[in-house]
């Protein structure tokens with residue numbers, strides 16, 4: 018087998034699947050069991066030759082009924098959508114919610130909102146299915162504003178909220194006025210707004226009938242997204258968005274392997290996801306600290322790169338990305354913030370400790386030292402650092418330059434580099450070795466020890482105390498601790 022094929026297969030196997038805290042990560046839906054409990058689902062379940070219960074993913078009625086019973090059975094949610102509307106898959110949508118949960122619980126940016134301990138989110142384009150507010154409220158008790166432009170979406174989202182009185186108080190469905198065409202707003206060359214203008218005024222501006230604009234497929238000309246929809250004085254912990262990914266219905270291309278529905282209003286916008294998310298970025302520049310985290314799903318990796326560069330250009334302080342794998346398809350999560358990082362970056366005057374350690378407790382049985390070491394390796398190699406894993410001594414030797422260390426400390430775990438340039442950087446950096454360190458590189462060893470079942474000790478030992486980057490050792494090790502705890506430790 019060629020090297021290329023081996024590499025490709027390895028990468029595929031390493032692709033992240035379901036979030037560890039996702040209810041379905043260890044227990045995927047049991048169709049036969051659900052069919053025995055819910056007679057309305059039974060006709061959609063058949064058994065393949067190997068005896069496994071299956072569902073026909075190309076049948077919209079089957080996927081909708083599956084979503085209905087999963088929401089009812091696992092989340093005690095009453096739910097329905099009319100024919101043809103976009104039908105969400107519950108395990109996939111839960112991944113995005115858990116990723117946001119990770120962002121909110123990590124302390125990489127300062128905590129600011131005045132909502133106390135209550136988490137409040139904004140779901141841009143909540144759809145008829147209203148899936149994110151329903152899941153976020155029922156799983157985590159989060160409050161939501163769910164916005165949409167389409168009358169069908171608004172009517173059904175409201176119905177789905179009303180049908181769940183136990184969480185209805187947490188969710189507000191907000192109408193976004195549709196416009197034929199949105200004018201570029203006066204006061205800035207790129208249509209960005211003067212933040213001193215009142216939001217009411219902005220809404221009015223956006224709603225007026227437009228003179229047709231020279232249409233550019235790369236610019237968003239649709240209704241307001243955040244500016245003009247968020248009210249004065251409101252604060253949110255995050256916004257999220259599953260944007261209309263495509264420019265045309267042909268591009269949406271109706272995946273023959275699935276039938277998740279989706280009308281043109283749900284799936285398509287001029288300029289596609291790039292234009293839509295670019296408008297969210299522009300809005301965020303004006304709204305800045307109104308949200309702790311701005312997030313969106315991105316459907317194409319190329320757009321992820323372009324949007325990430327745009328984010329750095331507009332002066333965000335933090336960008337994080339993740340990959341969501343949905344069967345054969347990948348989607349990405351993009352998050353950014355304007356808030357200052359909570360932890361100081363490397364100071365040249367910190368007292369340097371040679372040895373640091375932390376415990377990982379409450380691990381699932383299926384995870385041992387080797388999984389933690391592999392995850393540690395991917396954490397560091399994605400910043401471009403060189404990593405040398407020894408599976409018999411359960412140690413990992415890491416060597417990094419200042420750029421690698423900055424990438425980890427600025428972006429934190431799972432940042433841009435992890436997705437867009439991990440492979441290139443890994444290749445470029447494998448030549449340096451821990452044993453022969455130039456004094457301006459940081460070298461340290463991570464060792465993992467099994468303490469008792471479910472508990473591991475992770476130790477870090479600095480190889481050269483007097484190297485210029487030794488002050489980065491402690492904050493980098495802290496970032497590793499956050500990353501591993503998020504990935505492996507169950508919430509108490």
Ligand SMILES: C[S@@+](CC[C@H](N)C(=O)[O-])C[C@H]1O[C@@H](n2cnc3c(N)ncnc32)[C@H](O)[C@@H]1O
Nearest residue numbers: 142143144164165166167193240241259260283
């Ligand atoms: C791909 S669907 C997502 C629906 C749902 N959130 C989900 O994940 O299944 C995109 C939604 O965005 C809505 N939409 C389009 N433009 C919008 C805007 N400017 N503001 C709010 N919603 C918008 C569409 O009507 C549609 O319901």
